Amino acid sequence: MSGPLDGVTVLDFTERVQGPYATQMLGDFGAEVIKVERPSALTPDGRADERYQTPGEPAPTSLYRATFLANNRNKRSVVLDLKSADGVRAAQRLARSADVLYENFRPGVLDRLGLGYDELAVDNPGLVYVSASGYGPDGPYRDRPGQDVLAQALSGLGQANRAPDGRPLPVGLSITDVLGGLNGAAAALAALIHRQRTGEGQRVHVDLLGSALAALSEHLVHLLNSDAPEPERRTAMHGHGYIPPPYGFYATADGYLALSSGRQIPQICEVLGLPDLTEDPRFADFAVRDEHREEMEQLMESRLRTRSTAEWMELMVARDIYAAPVLTLDEAARDPQVTSTGRIVTVEGRHGPVHLVAPPARFSGTPLGPPTSPPAHGEHTEQVLSALAAGSTGGSRR
Structure with a gap:
C-alpha cells in the first residue's frame, strides 16, 4: 500500500505555500501529484528558481530554496506554457483524467486560459476543482493580491498577537498559508468523498483570510457574544489575551519554560516553593487572576529564575504538570520526541541528501x-507527456 489516496490523481497548478502545502499533503497520503509549472520558474523576488544546492557551493542563505523543498515532496514536475495553445491543450488533456485540480492563481486567471471549472467539467464531470486565493472568489477584495502577512493584518491576527506596548506583531511563520493549505486539503478530501457517493465533482474555494478568521474563531466568538474588549497580552511572556496566567513562556535561570494550566496552580506553587496562590484574593479565580496578571507572573518568574529549565522540568514532569521547555528550531529538530518518532526524514536529492519534515498523519491500514x-x-515533462500521448498519465510515483 502507498497511502489511503493511492489511485487518486491531482493536477497541481500551485505556487509558493498555500497551494503547494495542500497538494503535498495529498501526495503524502498517496495521491499521484503532477505539478504543472511555468517554463521560467522564478522566486518571489524575481530571481531564477533555486531548488537544489550545487555540489561544493556554500550552504544557501535564501529561504526560497527551502520554501520549495518544504512544500513539494511526492510530486512530479511538468513544464507547460499556458500562454500557448499547445500548452493549454496538454493541460486540458491532463485534466480529463484528473480527480483533483488544485490552483492558486488570482480568481479568473485559469478561466481566461480555457482551464476553468465550467469548461473542464464538461469532459470530466467528476472533477474536484479547488481554487485557493487570498480573499475568495467574490467581495471587494477579490482581485487584490493576497499574501500571508496581508491576511494576518486583515483578519485581526496581528493585533491579537500584539506586543505589550500595543504594537501589532505578525506571527513568525507563514501561518495563514499553512492554515489555508490545511483547509484546502480537507475540503478536497470532503469533495472526493461526495464524488465517491454520487459521482459528482464540484468547485471548492478556500482562501487565506477565511482560514485566518476560522483559526481566530475562539477569540471572535468571545468578542462578538460578550462585552469583552480586544484581547490584550499586557506582558511579553503571556500566551493568550483572554486566558489568565499561568499561560505563557516564563524565564528560568538559563532559558524559558512554558506553563499552561490554571487547574494546577497549587501543584505549580508547591514545586516553585511558593504559597498556594489560589488562596490569595488577587489570584483566587479566573477573573481576578486576569486582572492581576502582571503580579502573578512576576511572583512565578522570580522563583523560576533560580533554577535551570532542565531542573524545573524534572520536578514538573514528576508531578505531571503541564510544562515544556521553550526550544529553538535546532533544539526542536534534535529533541528526543522528534527524533525517536521519525518527525524529520532524509531523502535523496539531485546532489545528495535533503532533510525534510515528515507528514504529520499516520494510517494503520494504508x-x-x-x-x-x-x-x-x-x-518529469517528457515522462508525463509521453504517457499522456499513450493514453495515461503514467504509473505510480513510487
Whole structure:
C-alpha cells in the first residue's frame, strides 16, 4: 500500500505555500501529484528558481530554496506554457483524467486560459476543482493580491498577537498559508468523498483570510457574544489575551519554560516553593487572576529564575504538570520526541541528501510510503507527456 489516496490523481497548478502545502499533503497520503509549472520558474523576488544546492557551493542563505523543498515532496514536475495553445491543450488533456485540480492563481486567471471549472467539467464531470486565493472568489477584495502577512493584518491576527506596548506583531511563520493549505486539503478530501457517493465533482474555494478568521474563531466568538474588549497580552511572556496566567513562556535561570494550566496552580506553587496562590484574593479565580496578571507572573518568574529549565522540568514532569521547555528550531529538530518518532526524514536529492519534515498523519491500514524528493523544474515533462500521448498519465510515483 502507498497511502489511503493511492489511485487518486491531482493536477497541481500551485505556487509558493498555500497551494503547494495542500497538494503535498495529498501526495503524502498517496495521491499521484503532477505539478504543472511555468517554463521560467522564478522566486518571489524575481530571481531564477533555486531548488537544489550545487555540489561544493556554500550552504544557501535564501529561504526560497527551502520554501520549495518544504512544500513539494511526492510530486512530479511538468513544464507547460499556458500562454500557448499547445500548452493549454496538454493541460486540458491532463485534466480529463484528473480527480483533483488544485490552483492558486488570482480568481479568473485559469478561466481566461480555457482551464476553468465550467469548461473542464464538461469532459470530466467528476472533477474536484479547488481554487485557493487570498480573499475568495467574490467581495471587494477579490482581485487584490493576497499574501500571508496581508491576511494576518486583515483578519485581526496581528493585533491579537500584539506586543505589550500595543504594537501589532505578525506571527513568525507563514501561518495563514499553512492554515489555508490545511483547509484546502480537507475540503478536497470532503469533495472526493461526495464524488465517491454520487459521482459528482464540484468547485471548492478556500482562501487565506477565511482560514485566518476560522483559526481566530475562539477569540471572535468571545468578542462578538460578550462585552469583552480586544484581547490584550499586557506582558511579553503571556500566551493568550483572554486566558489568565499561568499561560505563557516564563524565564528560568538559563532559558524559558512554558506553563499552561490554571487547574494546577497549587501543584505549580508547591514545586516553585511558593504559597498556594489560589488562596490569595488577587489570584483566587479566573477573573481576578486576569486582572492581576502582571503580579502573578512576576511572583512565578522570580522563583523560576533560580533554577535551570532542565531542573524545573524534572520536578514538573514528576508531578505531571503541564510544562515544556521553550526550544529553538535546532533544539526542536534534535529533541528526543522528534527524533525517536521519525518527525524529520532524509531523502535523496539531485546532489545528495535533503532533510525534510515528515507528514504529520499516520494510517494503520494504508501506511504511507517513504517520501520522494521535491522535483527539479520540469523533471518529469517528457515522462508525463509521453504517457499522456499513450493514453495515461503514467504509473505510480513510487
